[in-house]
Amino acid sequence: MEIKLNGQEYEAYPGESILDLCRREKVPLPTLCYHQAFGGQGVCRMCMVEVAEPGQKEARLVAACTYPLNTSVEINTESERIKRIRKTIIMLLARRANDHPLLEKLADDYGAPRLSEIIVQPPDCILCGLCVHACEEMGKSAIWSMFRGIDKRIATPYDEASEDCIGCAACARICPTQAISYSEKGSVRTIWNKDFALAACMRCGKYYATQEELLYLQEHGDYGQENLCESCRKKTLAINMKNFT
Amino acid sequence: MTANLEQNDRQIVLVCCGTGCTANGAREVFQNFQTKLKDHPEIEVQPIIKATGCNGWCEKGPLVRMMPRDITYCSVAAKDVDEIVEKTLLNGVLIKRLLYRDPVSKQQLTTHHMTDFYRKQHKIALRNIGEIDPGEINDFIERGGYQALKKALQGMRPGELIDEIKASGLRGRGGGGFPTGRKWQACSEARGETKYIICNGDEGDPGAFMDRSILEGDPHTVIEGMILGAYAVGAAHGYIYVRDEYDLAVQYLGKALKDARKNGYLGNKILDSEFSFDIEIIRGGGAFVCGEETALIASIEGRIGEPRDKYVFPTEKGLWGKPTIINNVETWANIPVIIREGAEEFAAIGTEASKGTKVFSLVGKVVNTGLVEVPMGTTLREIIYEIGGGVLKKRAFKAVQTGGPSGGCIPAELLDLPVDFDSLTQAGSMMGSGGLIVMDDHTCMVEVARYYVNFLAEESCGKCTPCREGIRALLEILTNICRGQGRIEDLQLMEDICLTMQEASLCALGRTAPNPVLSTLRYFRDEYIEHIENQFCPAGVCRELTTFFIDPEKCTGCTLCIKYCSVDAITGEKKQVHVIDENTCIRCGECYRICTFDAIKLARREHYGN
Numbered sequence: 001m002e003i004k005l006n007g008q009e010y011e012a013y014p015g016e017s018i019l020d021l022c023r024r025e026k027v028p029l030p031t032l033c034y035h036q037a038f039g040g041q042g043v044c045r046m047c048m049v050e051v052a053e054p055g056q057k058e059a060r061l062v063a064a065c066t067y068p069l070n071t072s073v074e075i076n077t078e079s080e081r082i083k084r085i086r087k088t089i090i091m092l093l094a095r096r097a098n099d100h101p102l103l104e105k106l107a108d109d110y111g112a113p114r115l116s117e118i119i120v121q122p123p124d125c126i127l128c129g130l131c132v133h134a135c136e137e138m139g140k141s142a143i144w145s146m147f148r149g150i151d152k153r154i155a156t157p158y159d160e161a162s163e164d165c166i167g168c169a170a171c172a173r174i175c176p177t178q179a180i181s182y183s184e185k186g187s188v189r190t191i192w193n194k195d196f197a198l199a200a201c202m203r204c205g206k207y208y209a210t211q212e213e214l215l216y217l218q219e220h221g222d223y224g225q226e227n228l229c230e231s232c233r234k235k236t237l238a239i240n241m242k243n244f245t
Numbered sequence: 246m247t248a249n250l251e252q253n254d255r256q257i258v259l260v261c262c263g264t265g266c267t268a269n270g271a272r273e274v275f276q277n278f279q280t281k282l283k284d285h286p287e288i289e290v291q292p293i294i295k296a297t298g299c300n301g302w303c304e305k306g307p308l309v310r311m312m313p314r315d316i317t318y319c320s321v322a323a324k325d326v327d328e329i330v331e332k333t334l335l336n337g338v339l340i341k342r343l344l345y346r347d348p349v350s351k352q353q354l355t356t357h358h359m360t361d362f363y364r365k366q367h368k369i370a371l372r373n374i375g376e377i378d379p380g381e382i383n384d385f386i387e388r389g390g391y392q393a394l395k396k397a398l399q400g401m402r403p404g405e406l407i408d409e410i411k412a413s414g415l416r417g418r419g420g421g422g423f424p425t426g427r428k429w430q431a432c433s434e435a436r437g438e439t440k441y442i443i444c445n446g447d448e449g450d451p452g453a454f455m456d457r458s459i460l461e462g463d464p465h466t467v468i469e470g471m472i473l474g475a476y477a478v479g480a481a482h483g484y485i486y487v488r489d490e491y492d493l494a495v496q497y498l499g500k501a502l503k504d505a506r507k508n509g510y511l512g513n514k515i516l517d518s519e520f521s522f523d524i525e526i527i528r529g530g531g532a533f534v535c536g537e538e539t540a541l542i543a544s545i546e547g548r549i550g551e552p553r554d555k556y557v558f559p560t561e562k563g564l565w566g567k568p569t570i571i572n573n574v575e576t577w578a579n580i581p582v583i584i585r586e587g588a589e590e591f592a593a594i595g596t597e598a599s600k601g602t603k604v605f606s607l608v609g610k611v612v613n614t615g616l617v618e619v620p621m622g623t624t625l626r627e628i629i630y631e632i633g634g635g636v637l638k639k640r641a642f643k644a645v646q647t648g649g650p651s652g653g654c655i656p657a658e659l660l661d662l663p664v665d666f667d668s669l670t671q672a673g674s675m676m677g678s679g680g681l682i683v684m685d686d687h688t689c690m691v692e693v694a695r696y697y698v699n700f701l702a703e704e705s706c707g708k709c710t711p712c713r714e715g716i717r718a719l720l721e722i723l724t725n726i727c728r729g730q731g732r733i734e735d736l737q738l739m740e741d742i743c744l745t746m747q748e749a750s751l752c753a754l755g756r757t758a759p760n761p762v763l764s765t766l767r768y769f770r771d772e773y774i775e776h777i778e779n780q781f782c783p784a785g786v787c788r789e790l791t792t793f794f795i796d797p798e799k800c801t802g803c804t805l806c807i808k809y810c811s812v813d814a815i816t817g818e819k820k821q822v823h824v825i826d827e828n829t830c831i832r833c834g835e836c837y838r839i840c841t842f843d844a845i846k847l848a849r850r851e852h853y854g855n
Contacts, residue, residue, distance in 0.1 A: 042553065042554040042709065042751055043751075045710050045711055045750070046710075048748070048749050061749065062556060063554055063751075066556060067554070067556050068556060068557065088741055088742060088744075088745035089711060089714075089745065089749065092711070092717075092718060092742070093710050096714075115718065118717070127707070127710075127713070129708075145549065145707070148534070148703075148704070148707045149701070149702050149703045149706070149716070150705070150707065150713060150720070152707030152713065
């Protein structure tokens, strides 16, 4: 399927999103709530683009991450209108994560004016929803957004230590603004108001995952007999492959 | 029912038991009638008492209507029942004080059908409300109920049904105004064996109650509409999503579904045809945003009620990913009439692009409040002045807010605007679900915008950035302006934010959320500037900017304001000029609103006393 993107012709797969096409063809498009593992959420609205659909007089504003390409359309990702929209969105969003380098840079790129800072929980959270997605993909859904409107925030149920949380910290690692904090002191990891005992790597002795996480993985598939940290696992794999050849 | 009654010459007492009348004691009135008439075994003509749905004339409730003479009594109290039975029912004597007094002609009218409030209406969706007992399927059938279903199942192909709806020009009554026939066609053409029908009864607009009245007063019409829709697209399951607060609606709907199944209108092999369809009631969780169709679908599926981008419509991928038709209560209520009477008759009503009638809930500073059903294209002036009886206390009309919290405020110069989907949108407001809130000259338009934005701040789902953060910023700015801390450049900033919200928000709630701000900025910009530059609220509403004083020339010393002042800030003897103590005054404005001599004056707060 032929797609015209910023004046150039591209080939798109039917049903793929505009953002998928842009990423593949290395056409820059800013996003804050997108991760290739989950597909588009349509949350941050940074990837708004103009689309001229066949038979329509006016170009339509759509979120590139959720708009599926099914007909030959013309896309503009950098019109003045789009730049203005992004500028306002950054202006509104940057207040949640004041001084965070990611939003600072975007604000500079688009010349977004600064509004007064607001206090949000957890600090710097821009409510992109990636952590919720990550936790859901892990099969736990220990965190979710609570409340709605301007009070919306990410939390465990009733802000208490969640029974479902396995302390894997996938939420913290995927967070674009490092808003989810966790600490590791010796063999204890603390995240979302809950302490987890860490397991040591059987080879090098480094603490690398929570006991709950390892148990959960064992219950859900064969992950090998040995509990190894990431680098030891790579080394073992390399040795095995060498022996195999 | 009415016909039967005339044949049998029996008396029927109809007590409106809608939510409004019930709140005013209609149930007691109803029970008193029941008990009282048991005490009169000697009465040959035994009146039948029926609890009906909402008459829409809630202002005057509880309403009691007596047939066959068609006498209507307003504001009936439980203690009036004895007198009504003795005088009117047994002896045919009218009780004058209970009759409606026309505010214009000062005449007392025996039947509510003679009042302007009813006479100027054209009822389709509300045709049975107040006429039948919603718990009684036979009442509905006697008034032509389920005839459309028979007609369809016995002689129309599904495609013909869709063509009929298309020809009628019916557009969705829930707010979007999407052509219903086209929606049905898309769903009918969508691939998939399983399809769903949904009735959206998550009525969340403050002051709107048309869906509630239909569900409470005529549940079968919605059910019949849904069965017809299901037959047209080939669906076997339907859901009615009702907001949790509508307890009475759920009760009546539950009974209606049971009765419909018992009578063969619902369930397996409907009316002995090959077509089967059943309906389930889902109670909402109380979020305004769940009125948005994709959020509603998410809610039925058990997920958080958040919308999704609608680049693929629910008619293709809806509930559980299957093709789904979702229409609002009022839309469904129109369907049986269109099928029964034919599309042509329906299309003859209304304007070129908006056919049929629309139910409005007329509330605010207007003489007659209640539900009003008028042909599309009726002007705001007709609705507010002829049906609504004009602004309360003959005050000056300032604006009418249409379309719910994310609608806009329309000023006096546009009173002759014909009300239809497109004209309202052009005027910077919207049809929405049909709320009409009338505002008088004691209304501060900046505060009105702040009020609605505050509502939306609580009720936006908070999923997408422009809506959530845009509303937050607008609320901050509007609050500042109301407190005298606004800056003139804030107006431009608000317009920029509003524009991005309209362009980039995920769902219609976010895209329309700026309407209260943009429409007031468009029509009442002076008021904003007055707040910002002169630190003055011309309507005397914003407390930080206002102070009140008594004009000694005009004060007659009637002491009315003294009685109304809740903090005893006003002093003065009878027939002598009163004085407001500024230090005690909390600036609630009550005295300003009730003074009949225009003696209470406004001033800028800091200037007063200087």
